[in-house]
Amino acid sequence: MKIFQFGLISILCALRAFSGLKVDHVIELVVDVVKSTDKATSVIAHVCWRSSKQIKMMTRLMSLYNPKTVQFVNKYWIATEPMFQERVLVITDLNCPETKEFLEKASSTKKFALPYRWLIIGKPINESSAAAVSIEIDSLNFLTDSDVVLAQMKDDDSFILRMAYKMKPNSTWITEKFGTWSPQDGLKKTELTHSSISTRRKNFDGAPIKTAMVILDNKTRSDPYDLTDILADTVTKSSFRSTDPIYGYLNATKSFIFSETWGYYKNGTYGGMVAELTVGDAELAGTVLIATQDRMEVVDFLSCPIPISVKFVFREPPLSYQNNLFLLPFKTSVWYCMGAFVLVLTLILYINALWEHKKLEKNKMNEMDPTALKPNISEIVILVLSAVSQQGSYTELKGTLGRIVMFILFLAFLLLYSAYSASIVALLQSSSNQIRTLSDLLNSRLELGVEDTPYNRYFFGIASEPIRKAIYQTKIAPEGRKARFMSIEQGVKKLQKEPFAFNMNKGIGYRLVERYFHEHEKCGLQEIAYLDDTKTYITCRKHSPYKEMFKIGLFRIKEHGLSDREDRLIYARKPACHARGGSFGSVNMVDFHPVLVMYLYGIMLAFLLLAIEILAHRKIDFQR
Template sequence: MTHIDSSPRFTYLITHILISIFNITPKYIIQTSYGSPIPNSKEYTGIIGDVQSGRAVMGATPVFFLDSRVHVVEYIAPNTKSYLNFYFKSPPLSYVSNIFVKPFNEYVWYSCFILIGLTLATMFTISKWEWTDPYFRRQIKRMPDATKPAISDVAILQLGVISQQGSDTELKSSSGRIAMIFALIAFMFLYTAYAANIVAILQSTSDSIKELKDLLASGMELGVEKAPYIVNLFKNVSSPIGREIIEKRLKPKGDKFLMPLSEGTDKMRSQFFAFFTEPSSINKLMSDYFDEAEKCNVRYVEYTKVMEPWFITQKNGCYKELLKVGLLRLRELGFYMAERKRIFHENPTCFTRLSRFFSAGLIDTYPGFLFFGVGCLLGLLIFFVEVFVERRKKAYRKKKQQSNVYFNQGNVFFGTKIAK
């Protein structure tokens, strides 16, 4: 269980070595907090209070630098570097961008639009010519329900060609059929390339989240490990982006964003979720429970620059220099490095980037459903407009017929004189 409270464990071991060097019999005082100011008093509670009052000679738990503590206790030697980061799995590409425009770059899209415009103009010109040529007009008029094609009919034919589907509009001339064949072949290659790329993109992940501002803009759910010093450092951040994350993303949730290490790691593994904790704790769980593909997919964003915690002793205490020299000597002799390798867990090694198959979800297909929904709403809107316009036309024609009453007076039809 060395991944739980790695930094206090490390500090305890270094303190134990220091005690053995000085041949001291220790007496440990157990506290439940680092310490906070007592209201209307200059004294502190917790570990800070014990060192301040002289009940403890030094703190065997690492303490971070705070302006309010500098005048209370003496910081004598650095402990070990400590980092606090947001950990998350690289999100699928569909979570951060519209994957339906990714298969082609902008120049290919421009070329496709130009090709669509050229083929549409060519087919419409040929269809208009077929209805003006006497030979083709006679052939077309023999067909049942033959109607002169409009630009909308040719556009639907063009959409059928693009999506490799059919249409009831058909060109009869040799030139029209040649244009149709070449359009089908050209769009067949484009359709194949697009389909192949979209399948690969659906299985791809994004590396777009590299900074706190990217994490804030991603919409990813956030959580914080429920540990006193982690919560304290998280809430006391001074960077503008950090304050914005707290105010916009976490404060509305109350304390629901605080969770145990195991719960946060499980959510990070299975959801679009970022978990704030120290590296050693989460590295141990990832090494034990994540498979190879998941290990390679984990990313982190540094939350804030945290100064390494220090050992503390009583202000102006008689043992200050002795403890300071002893701790720095242990650091120089490599005891810090040896104990750190025993206690702290490094990032899990990613040996091979194995590919995994992910089923397409609603987020992946959201642009398609959105396009379909907008099309349905637009169709219903146009339908109601057509019904309204048609009813208005019928009402106008009926009113006009009723007003054209025959008056047999001087052979006059409502203002129109009939010649005799």
């Protein structure tokens, strides 16, 4: 009996020692896996081990070179979002009773996606079945962006480590051999782990990638590559041609979903292409999208294949559209000097006329001479004005000194008149460079028009910034008048013939400019952006498991110059100016309307003076 008791105690001690050894091996496995990452790691463990073993694992991990933190959690940790997610390594043991529930909650909260890393310690499986996984996780979905290592113990206390994932939810498992671990040799990783997850799992094996595209012309549906009509769906064609190589890179087939608009936030929902991405019908967008704050919350922005720019384009208007040409020939200081010169000459003429009048006042013939300049301020002013306007005067000074003064007077204003006239001729052919901001555009005399596209109608309509809102309400869509949205061809033709600013896709607009404009008309083209940032991106569904694969593929396409090739093939650059001043335009009403206004004021003043003179004479006659 004592021998039996002793044997039973020995067996129990052996089993306890064996169990402790197993856990110790698991601890060493965890330590080696953490050590192999060679970076700061936050270990989050969901295990049912004894406290002594947990303390031992924590001690071993904290002794490593790189900073480590260790946290033991229950199943409710899933509801939290830890900081520095890229450092998190979650460890769990399938032998624990709550592990299955823990994993199911993790799957429902997308914690198997990057950047989380997982180490799941499981039970031994049949090694000959390379695609098999433990039944506890068979219903879970570890997709292509998961970093989950399954550690399964073998009979010799060693572990085989595999990474398992699915291309799509509820599809078959695909496994990768991560490495092996044994008490003698430690962790030995395979060469497969030297490459990133996104590059080694990029083979879709012909599976379709649903791509959402914006199509405004039905002809584009059958052949997005067709450039026969380059003005139809240009943005979609350029985007698709720039991203099409990604299907070959991923070994995937194309599957398209067509929309008539990009998709905008209205009444709490999205429409168009964005809606296809948000509800999960499409994984990738085949048409570029302008980045906005509300869109960033529902889709992921990947790459900018072709920089599409939308701006107001206009020819520099004639200088008369911004300034009064008749005030520009001289600087303000010159005008002041001319005014002072006129006053000085008027004073000199008055003194000279007064001196001649006193000198010759005894000569009755001189008094009867109507051409002699009298010391009368009104006659002197008329003489000076006739000199300024290069007109003659029937009155003059008779003396030698007086004649010299009059010669200087007419000569000085002859030279000033010549300089002024020459400047006016040059200014009539000059253009204004004063329109540089949206505020300048709003206050200018230029008419404004906008290319008729869904995104322009949306972004112009929701403008809330005062200047942009005023542009839309006063120059684009004034109340009671038809909004000035037009085709790009119509807008470019109007841009050629009129003082007009047209908001358009520059790449296509400049292609039409090269087609219709004469060489001298290509000079002086200016641009002003209505939106702060119109940079466009290829997007994908939010939290798509293929996001990194798409991103890498798109960057490879760009690095190989394929996007740049499509950009140069479809879009045109701003035309160079080779013939500035090659043509002269006729003077129009805007150029000389200040003269007409002055003439009108002169006529009104003349009639006013006539009325005053008539009233004055009547008063004198009445007093007599």
